[in-house]
Amino acid sequence: MGHCTPSAPPQERPGVADPHAGHAMTAAPAPPVAPPPPEAFQGPEHAADVIWGEAAVRPSREFLLEKEHGGMAAYKVFIDRAEARLRDGRDGYLLDAQAWYGSDIDKLWLKTEIEGDWSEKLEHAEVQALWSHAIGPWFDLQAGARFDPQPGPNRTHLVLGAQDLAPYWWEVEGAVFLSNKGELTARAEAEYDLRITQKLILQPRAEVELSAQDIEELGIGAGLSEGSLGLRLRHQISPLVAPYIGIEYERAFGDTGDFRRAEGEKRGGFNLLAGVRLWF
Secondary structure: OOOOOOOOOHHHOOOOOOOOOOOOOOOOOOOOOOOOOHHHHOOOOOOHHHHHOHHHHHHHHHHHHHHHOOOOOEEEEEEEEEEEEEOOOOOEEEEEEEEEEEOOOEEEEEEEEEEEEOOOOEEEEEEEEEEEEEOOOOEEEEEEEEEOOOOOOOOEEEEEEEEEEEHHHEEEEEEEEEEOOOOEEEEEEEEOOEEOOOOEEEEEEEEEEEEOOOEHHHOEOOEEEEEEEEEEEEEOOEOOEEEEEEEEEEEEOHHHHHHHHHOOOOOEEEEEEEEEEEEO
């Protein structure tokens, strides 16, 4: 109109792209982020202490920590596997159960595993009592004792192990056992819940057992002694009850397999599984 300088075309304005060129608008540089000022690290750890006094506030702070922020005691009883195992000529059963009591940091764990044939004697039984201490958000270190109350030769063990929620939500558990006879063995397990739907879950599971020496009395050979790999498909009726079916292949290796053959047993084979998972 003669009273102002004509504005530059849009493509000439700084920071504005040509609307006909198909390019995105140029982003402005982010402002620098300065560190906290030194004053932020001065003064009392708890601001309420300045007004009410540390002695008056301490009981409320301790109650908050112990009763509402993870310090309270809780418990859980969990039957991971209660199943019938159908196999060629040797149908059996397995019970794998755990229970714990304690806080987020320290817990008392009780674990048991029982396995046998329906028509024969108990094959294996063990009970563990462990103290568990969290050394990270996902990692618990465990130590305690294990007793095998099975028929025939039995053992008492010292236990050192770990229980972990590994990346990609793999549940991993491992332990080393030192028996009262000086025998050193180990076990490692891993399982993963693959959700097909909210209630239908496919769980791959693997387990291996190792021994530092031959234990002929128990039919265990040195090295990799046993291993299993299975799939279980469960229907979660509720978080507390979940029946399942599955298949598992198990095998004894090395001298352990030879000990089984000497007893007239197979080194390994497939099991068809039907069971239930319970949580109390």
